[in-house]
Amino acid sequence: MELLKQRILTEGQVLDNKILKVDSFLNHQIDPVLMQQIGEEFARRFHGETITKILTIEASGIAVALATGMILKVPIVFARKVKSATMNEELLTTKVHSYTKGITSDVAVSRKFLPPDENVLIVDDFLANGEAALGLARIVQQAGCRLVGVGIVIEKAFQPGLSKLLAAGLRVESLARIASFEDGNVNFV
Amino acid sequence: MELLKQRILTEGQVLDNKILKVDSFLNHQIDPVLMQQIGEEFARRFHGETITKILTIEASGIAVALATGMILKVPIVFARKVKSATMNEELLTTKVHSYTKGITSDVAVSRKFLPPDENVLIVDDFLANGEAALGLARIVQQAGCRLVGVGIVIEKAFQPGLSKLLAAGLRVESLARIASFEDGNVNFV
Numbered sequence: 001m002e003l004l005k006q007r008i009l010t011e012g013q014v015l016d017n018k019i020l021k022v023d024s025f026l027n028h029q030i031d032p033v034l035m036q037q038i039g040e041e042f043a044r045r046f047h048g049e050t051i052t053k054i055l056t057i058e059a060s061g062i063a064v065a066l067a068t069g070m071i072l073k074v075p076i077v078f079a080r081k082v083k084s085a086t087m088n089e090e091l092l093t094t095k096v097h098s099y100t101k102g103i104t105s106d107v108a109v110s111r112k113f114l115p116p117d118e119n120v121l122i123v124d125d126f127l128a129n130g131e132a133a134l135g136l137a138r139i140v141q142q143a144g145c146r147l148v149g150v151g152i153v154i155e156k157a158f159q160p161g162l163s164k165l166l167a168a169g170l171r172v173e174s175l176a177r178i179a180s181f182e183d184g185n186v187n188f189v
Numbered sequence: 190m191e192l193l194k195q196r197i198l199t200e201g202q203v204l205d206n207k208i209l210k211v212d213s214f215l216n217h218q219i220d221p222v223l224m225q226q227i228g229e230e231f232a233r234r235f236h237g238e239t240i241t242k243i244l245t246i247e248a249s250g251i252a253v254a255l256a257t258g259m260i261l262k263v264p265i266v267f268a269r270k271v272k273s274a275t276m277n278e279e280l281l282t283t284k285v286h287s288y289t290k291g292i293t294s295d296v297a298v299s300r301k302f303l304p305p306d307e308n309v310l311i312v313d314d315f316l317a318n319g320e321a322a323l324g325l326a327r328i329v330q331q332a333g334c335r336l337v338g339v340g341i342v343i344e345k346a347f348q349p350g351l352s353k354l355l356a357a358g359l360r361v362e363s364l365a366r367i368a369s370f371e372d373g374n375v376n377f378v
Contacts, residue, residue, distance in 0.1 A: 029266045029302045030251075032258035058248035059267065062219075066252045069221035070259075077218045078248065113218045 001041050001175040007034060008154065008176055008186055017181045019100065026153065027060040027125055032067075038175060039067030042151040045173040046121060049148050053077060053118045055140065057096070057107060057132050060125040064153055068123055077113045079136060081105040092142045096135035099128065107135055114143035127152040127174060130161030137168060149173060157189050190230050190364040196223060197343065197365055197375055206370045208289065215342065216249040216314055221256075227364060228256030231340040234362040235310060238337050242266060242307045244329065246285070246296060246321050249314040253342055257312055266302045268325060270294040281331045285324035288317065296324055303332035316341040316363060319350030326357060338362060346378050 013021040025031040054076040056065035065076040081096075082105070090111045097104045114120070120143075122136045133150050140147045149171035155162060157177045165172050177189035202210040214220040243265040245254035254265040270285075271294070279300045286293045303309070309332075311325045322339050329336045339354055344363035354361050366378035 023299065024302070025264075028269065028299060029264050030255060030258070031264055032255055033262060035255065036259060059251060059269070062248060062251040063255045063265075066219060066221055066224065066255055067259075069219070070225060070256075073222060075214075075218050075220055076252075080217065080248075110212065110217060113213070 001038070003034065003037060004153070004176045005188055007031075008178075012186055014181045014184045014186060017184070020154065020156070020178065020181070020186065022154065030063050035063055035067040036070075038064060038153060039069075039071040041175055042068045042121075042123060042173065043071040045151065046149060049121075050119045051121045051148050053114070053120050053145075055079070055109070055114075055120050055122050055136055056124055057081070057136060061123060061132075064123045064125055064151075068121070068151065075113075077109060079107045079109045079139065081107055092139045094135045094138045094142075097129075097131045099131070107139070109139050109143075111143065114140065114145050116144035118143070118145040119148050120145045121148045121151060123151040123153075125153045127155040127161040127165075127172070128159040130159075130164040133161065133165055133170075134168065137165075137170060151175075154178065190227070192223065192226060193342070193365045194377060196220075197367075201375055203370045203373045203375060206373070209343065209345070209367065209370070209375065211343065219252050224252055224256040225259075227253060227342060228258075228260040230364055231257045231310075231312060231362065232260040234340065235338060238310075239308045240310045240337055242303070242309050242334075244268070244298070244303070244309050244311050244325055245313055246270070246325060250312060250321075253312045253314055253340075257310070257340065264302075266298060268296045268298045268328065270296055281328045283324045283327045283331075286318075286320045288320070296328070298328050298332075300332065303329065303334050305333035307332070307334040308337050309334045310337045310340060312340040312342075314342045316344040316350040316354075316361070317348045319348075319353040322350065322354055322359075323357065326354075326359060340364075343367065 069076040152174040155174035258265040338360035
């Protein structure tokens, strides 16, 4: 997705040649016009697939999911990293490790929002080690739903996330694929 | 907002006559069609005001902010409850207490996304004790921005949030105002 790559090149900051900071348009400040285009691009990539629900994880995935849900006109569900006071039903849970934050979180979705007949598209802002996407895939499996695929805004292709998702038999669509960071610059695949 | 009230009446669950659970369309599962209508309604209520940025707090506020930002075509910023590993710039911070969760969180926004010339609209999913909205208002004040007002999806009018915001001189627009809970039912103002 050319527009996205341009924004990464002009606004992205590479920290320590390993973290890409895109907080001016994707995950702290969010550009709603770009986000709408991201939603349209996921709809285009998964065109022809039956999608009845979009699943993501709080917090940065919510905007990506909502933009996609608005285009596809299907509900979105975001997994919570901590159990909310109002989550009193049966939960689907798994553990997700964040290498960036160095913590493992319990992640939960109310089972009632993933009945077995759903066709679920997972979306998230980043794919690096694949922990979040694999955690969401485990939840879809626990729910007995069909997993249509995984839509990623920015994939760090030099990290093992994609291989793990492909090994699990998942279809993955990434809108920008980063091959490497080099002297603070971004090289795309 | 009639459509929202209908959803609250048909899908909302009242817990212990004090918590309203609307996780089927607002803050766990999200209905993107309703969310777009919520964005349109905030745009209508604040029509004529100059708004250059929308500010909210993770996680449930993000969808409300994005929907509103898509209509108004202005960037949104969400305050983070914990310092992110990539937040390395100067931060605007405050403490926000959640009565529902029984915890006080440090909330942070990167100063660069709130330069002093911004006209900021705060939005959030709920107004009860007003802690989150007042915390966001303090951040806008620290930033030296103009605060246009506060847009709330569901206001629990029997709790002190609104009075506190009005006492602080803020304009508040709530799309559904709940007068009381009674035997598990919702009475609107």
